Amino acid sequence: MEKFEITILGCGSATPSPKHYTSSQVVDIRGKLFMVDCGEGTQIQLRRSRVAFARINHIFISHLHGDHCFGLLGMISSFGLLGRTAPLYIHAPAELEPMLQQEMDFYCRDLEFQVEFQGFDPALSAQIYQDRSLTVTTIPLKHRVPCAGFLFRENPTADHLDRAAADFYGVPQWDYARIKEGGDFITAQGEVIPHDRLTTPAGPVRSYAYCCDTAYNPKMVPIIKGADLIYHDCTYAACDADRAKKHFHSTATDAARTALDAGAARLMLGHFSARYPDETILLDEACQIFSNTLLAKENLTVSI
């Protein structure tokens, strides 16, 4: 199966703790690297990971709180110092652009690469990136400021041609593409050979949903339905539900209910408050509702 991996660079919440960096992760889909959020210290964590710095071409920013974007300027600046020439695409809430542009004008003159800003509206679910193999869609979240999650979803691929069957029925080569896309074949004798007899099914379409920062938000369930992995805000335990509500964050219970409602295969908890010396309390709480749950941690890589 083609690579679809998530590497956690930071999974702590707002202020730094001795244990966690602030939010950032890298999604590696078939060797293409996508960074999601970029808190302070992201480039330091990146240097310590096995992720290839220079191969990151797209950075997605969920919202404009410092723990999700204060590392961006340092990343851009270091890319410059390291001699980058490839364009870097920043996908972020549109209001970031003028601020970032001023900061770059001030601190990062003479960059030898283009920083292409692609703003989006976090209040809408929209497709904001597409290539041959992948689509990225925003997920409106419920936070103190406009905030979006991101759904990384493989594009459906055509079925695989069964070469032996195709040869047996005399399918000409120029007709392969049509049959892989779903077509039947009609032989010279007029016999209809159904698509299913000529092909094996394509692999399942995999998807990863990054949902951070958010209060419990059932509205996003239809968007992330059937995700192979959900990374969900889990700032608090249920005993601190009042705080979660006040700060528009989630408890482990909220995260687990969302994963259950979405019919997800797996749930990764993250964005931990520093108040829990042992995060097993969060894991145990979630597992009571949704058993296939794991805790994020720095430098953890999860394959889908």
Added chain:
Amino acid sequence: MEKFEITILGCGSATPSPKHYTSSQVVDIRGKLFMVDCGEGTQIQLRRSRVAFARINHIFISHLHGDHCFGLLGMISSFGLLGRTAPLYIHAPAELEPMLQQEMDFYCRDLEFQVEFQGFDPALSAQIYQDRSLTVTTIPLKHRVPCAGFLFRENPTADHLDRAAADFYGVPQWDYARIKEGGDFITAQGEVIPHDRLTTPAGPVRSYAYCCDTAYNPKMVPIIKGADLIYHDCTYAACDADRAKKHFHSTATDAARTALDAGAARLMLGHFSARYPDETILLDEACQIFSNTLLAKENLTVSI
């Protein structure tokens, strides 16, 4: 002796390395904490150190390269989240103020403490801070952009009164202060008791010079003369002197010559390029010229 300590939070150069954070350190003088430079990740390092986050009231920024100031916004933001109310003083090249103000307006609304910006001109040597026990003076350095070092110098204190001698000669209590400051005493019989017989000398005036980033710069020697400790740019080894010259940084030899010329007691090398897997090469090079040299490293605390 009163506390005068330097704690290194980061001593790497421009781009992050797996080994070093970018520039930041904390000077603790009699329990007052002064931060010098604030590269990305400073607050993370601070959390891991024994330095009390909330007791930092002054931050000095040497110049406006990202590896010396990209951590400032995160510090200010976290101070806000942690409920700080005491004013925070930022001493930095004057051109930083409008940029920082815009960033704070964008990212740090609702701060419950004042950020007091005190701009200086890095091209001049001027006293930019003074309290009862300490003076901070800028040191013009030689870098690609305007850049200042900082001399932290204790104020001279009065001599200590020898209570036994004072009682013996009948010095009245109201006259103590004048005598400690250097006065003689005249007894009722008209006998002059010289200052020296009534007092013991004050401790020596200690000083610390932070000189980073800079090319070899003999002009600063008169300012840092007799420093107890110099922290000096040591980005390169002598074998890379061409690079040092090109980037306006120093070699270990440059740092050692400066310490020697200044008659310093000790030299600490820092701002290391990531190109030296073993920095002993830098230490050995400096020690040939100035033997009382040490290498900076993260979380090292040096007492003066």
